Amino acid sequence: MAKLIDTCSRELMDTAPQIIQAIRVEMRRGRGSDISIPLFRTLGFVQRNPYSSLSNLAEHLGLTLPSDSKLVDGLVKQKLVTRREFMADRRMITLVLTKAGASIVDSARADAQANLAQKLGGLSIDELETIYQAMKLLRSIFAGQSR
Amino acid sequence: MAKLIDTCSRELMDTAPQIIQAIRVEMRRGRGSDISIPLFRTLGFVQRNPYSSLSNLAEHLGLTLPSDSKLVDGLVKQKLVTRREFMADRRMITLVLTKAGASIVDSARADAQANLAQKLGGLSIDELETIYQAMKLLRSIFAGQSR
DNA sequence: ATAATTAGTTCGCCTTTCTAACAATTAGAA
DNA sequence: TTCTAATTGTTAGAAAGGCGAACTAATTAT
Incomplete structure (x- = not known):
């Protein structure tokens, strides 16, 4: 049992970075997207959680506030996200995707999914199910x- | 079927970065290690494959040669790895861990594993098995x- | 009213990664 | 064999992502 846990831990440490790396590469060569993983994650989260605060986003991404602030900054400059102050508590900001932002994240997701899907294509339904459950x-x- | 593949892809894109982030955080607060993920991966690979060439390493990590060269550079400066030229083909180098390198990678692995194990501790044997298979x-x- | 907390930002730093350009060595072709 | 290809690494330069520390502004608690 303890051994199984250790084996799993080791597998996670080995495999997770490889998956990320593959996604990064696929993301980069995706036509119509070319966006980094942190930016993609940010856009995705804002898409699923519109009007989120920065802290909220930071917590979900597992990053510090300064890191996130910088990320969002870049996205705002590219006009993919709007940062608006929240009237009921003027310390907070709310984040919303612009149309351009939504379209970028959609096409990036489609690109990455297509490439991943191709890699996963060789698996059986049972194997896919295992991965899904995991x-x-x-x-x-x-x-x-995590923080 | 195609739908399952897409679901899996999306799960991978969502989950893999979170795992990495958790490992990063755990790695950082690990006493006796404090090493980054790329460095850890490099050391781990060299440990499992002593006398590996740089290209070999780069291919396994999914990085470009320059990136790897720089990574290794840092490790050599910290005396965690030795870089020696390979006599039979003098373009190549061979990489070997020093004792310090081995000890660092071992303790980093132990730290991260301990922290991961704690997170995985709440799972049943079946669930662990699922993760392992995945x-x-x-x-x-x-x-x-990937390159 | 003042102190403490919370939300974000700015600053300065370090690491990781890339591309482009290069040197050195080996392998292949004329 | 000699000249050209390809392979192996390195260097240089840039961009991005991450952190902690120090700050401002707004809110809550004492």
Whole structure:
């Protein structure tokens, strides 16, 4: 049991970076997108959670506030996101995708998905199901509270 | 079927970065290690494949040669790795861990594993098994040839 | 009213990564 | 064999992502 946990930990440490790397490469060569993973994650989160605050975003991405502020800054300059102050508490900001932002994130996702799908194409339904279940488990474990 | 593939792809894109982020954080607060993920991966690969060439390493990490050269440079400066020219083909170099390198990578791995193990601790044996199987599948898909 | 907390930003720093240009060595072709 | 190709690494320069520390502004608590 303890051994299985250790094996899993080691597998995670080995495999997760490789997956990221593959996604990064696919993201880069995606026509119509060419966006980095952190930017993609940011846009994706804002898309799923419009009017989110910066802290909220930072917590979900597992980054510090300064890091996130900078990320968002870049996105605002590219007009992919709007940063507006929240009237009920004027310390906060709310983040919303622009149309351009939504279209970028959609096409980046489509590109990456297409490339990933091709890699996953050789697997059986059972194997895909295993991966799906594993990702659900891992996501619930690693979601958010890493900080 | 196609839908399952897409779902899996999306899960991968969402979850893999979160795992990485968690590992990064755990790596950083690990006493006795404090090493970044790329450096850890490099040391780990050299440990498992002593006398590897730089290209070999780069291919496995999915990085370009210059990136790797610089990474290794840092490790050599810290005396964690030795870079020696390979006599039979003097263009190549061979990489070997120093004792300090081995000890760093071991303790970093132990730290990260301990922290990951704690997170995985709440899972059942079946769930761990699912994750293990999934990682094996993913590793075989994403190993190496991403470039 | 003042102190403490919270939300974001700015600053300065370091690391990771890339491309482009280069040197050195080896392998291949004329 | 000699000249050209290809391979292996390195250097230089730039961009991006991450951090902590120090700051401002707004809100909440004492």
